[in-house]
Amino acid sequence: MENPPVTDFATDWDHTDPAWVHDPYPIWDDLRQRCPVAHTDRYGGAWFPATHAGVSAVAQDTEHFTSRTVVLGNGRPLEDAPPAPIGVAPPITSDPPFHTIARRLILPAFAPGPVRALEPRVRELCRRLLDDLGDATEFDAATQYAQFIPPGVIVRMLGFPEADEDVFRDFIHVVLEGVNHPVExxxxxFAPIEAYITAQIEDHRAHPRDDLTSYLLGVEVGGQPLAPEHVFGTIILVLIAGIDTTWSAIGSALWHLASHPDDLARLREDPDLMPIAVEEFLRFYAPVTMARLVKRDVEFLGCPMREDDWVLLGFPAANRDPEVFPDADRFVIDRLENRHLAFGLGIHRCAGSNLARMEMRVALEEFLARFPRVELVDPEAVTWSQGQVRGPRRLPVRVVPA
Amino acid sequence: MKVTIDAARCQGHGRCFNLAPDVFGFDELGNGVVLVASPPDDRAERLARLAQVNCPEHAIDIEE
Structure with a gap:
């Protein structure tokens, strides 16, 4: 079901509009010059700051904005959902002071040390996926490569059966791309997702092992184990935030390299450039947009925001703001000064950012080692996801002989 | 040069210890910590400045 077409994005924006899904950047450029905070009556009322300063101000302000729900949709949080400051998927849906506790619990699992320890497994997974392509000269880099990398990592971290990786991708599609479906x-x-995860939790409760699920079941705060809904919510968070996002980031980088032979050659000739290039991929193709709800009526960024209005936090739009980035709309593979917001800002900085960076770097390194030259089969055949995570969903590429 | 991190601002983006691993490290939560407050050579000083201009939270202070 599609929403009615948008006539003016400044006063009636919709992030599911085909124009926004296909190529949002000119829309954001226009809003930055005209508004710079756009409004819509859709979704029960929502705002969209298009500048780095506007996005930063909202992201840093937990007094006026709640993270109770971070995926913008037609409804508001249900009455029986865990209220602020906990929310359905701690800590991303939590507000201070509970947020601090919930976040500290999971940060050590995603700190640089544990992430480094995962790197050999990620590399092995990437090589296996590339082996599976055999000597194909055309394949889909999104659905046959990028898509499989993050689930392989997350499923292992949670200790879920590896055979279930494809189940998660369907779940995530439902959660993130169905935002314009009616609440009912x-x-x-969502029901099958809930049943699956509940069964996994029960299995871990009966048979504890060395993984994140068992850790969440065993950890105590103030002498108490976590509430069952907290464990469930954090697992949902790790699944959703850890899979679609990184898949999209890897896919966008591959899309860029397949359509920009100069940048592909540069990385091929100077592999040490990869970490710097990854930051520019993150700036230029930031996959994630978050949402907040206005806590109570407030005048903010010059706008009369009402209680329960949404604010869509367009980190990808902030990353294209020429006030902060010289040549903001140009991809500069060796951009050294790059204060991008791809992982957000403030207390909700993406907890998995170390993991995401490692997966991106390894996925690209292994891809380039196997296929030093690729090009798009047909630029028009590439499709992009709808919703708050942006990345290519079909990405047919052709291997170019040296 | 004297390098400090404002722990109240740092959110663990990790830009500093990736760009300048000789100057910055991390704690068990992944937040940045200063390993060498006075970088010993030009290269380390240059990388410390690079880390500063890449910190999304503006949490790094450098006194020249």
Whole structure:
């Protein structure tokens, strides 16, 4: 079901509009010059700051904005959902002071040390996926490569059966791309996910092992184990935030390299440039947009925001703001000064950012080692996801002989 | 040069210890910590400045 077409994005924006999904950057450029905070009556009322300063101000302000729900949709949090400051998926849906506790619990698992320890497994996974392509000269780099890397990592971290990786991708599609479905439909769509994760939790409760799920079941705060909904919510968070996002980031980088032979050659000739290039991929193709709800009526960024209005935090738009980035709309593979917001800002900085960077770097290194030259089969055949995570969903590429 | 991190601002983006691993490290939560407050050579000083201009939270202070 599609929403009615948008006539003016400044006063009636919709992030599911085909124009926004296909190529949002000119829309954001226009809003930055005209508004710079756009409004829509859709979704029960929502704001969209298009500048780095506007996005930063909202992201840093937990007094006026709640993270109770971070995926913008037609409904508001249900009355029986865990209220602020906990929310359904701690800590991303939590506000201070509970947020601090919930975040500290999971940060050590995603700190640089444990992430480094995962790197050989990620490399092995990437090589196996590339081996599976055999000597194909055309394949889909999104659905046959990028898509499989993050689930392989997350499933291992949670200790879920590896055979279930494809189950998660369907779940995530439902959660992140069905935002314009009616609320009742969304609840129905979510039921199988809930049943699956509940069964996994029960299995871990009966048979504890060395993984993140067992850690969450065993950890105590103030002498108490975590509430069952906290464990469930954090697992949902890790699944959703850890899979679609990184898949999208890897896919966008591959899309860029397949359509920009100069940058591909540069990385081929100077592999040490990869970490710097990864930051520019993150700036230029930041996959993630978050949402907040206005806590109570407030005048903010010059706008009369009402309680329960949404604010869509366009980190990808902030990353294209020429006030902060010289040549903001140009991809500069060796951009050294790059204060991008791809992982957000403030207390909700993406907890998995170390993991995401490692997966991106390894996925690209292994891809380039196997296929030093690729090009798009047909630029028009590439499709992009809808919703708050942006990345290519079909990415047919052709191997170019040296 | 004297390098400090404002722990109240740092959110663990990790830009500093990736760009200048000789100057910055991390704690068990992944937040940045200063390993060498006075970088010993030009290269380390240059990388410390690079880390500063890449910190999304503006948490790094450098006194020249």
């Amino acid at each position: 439909e969304r609840i129905e769509e």
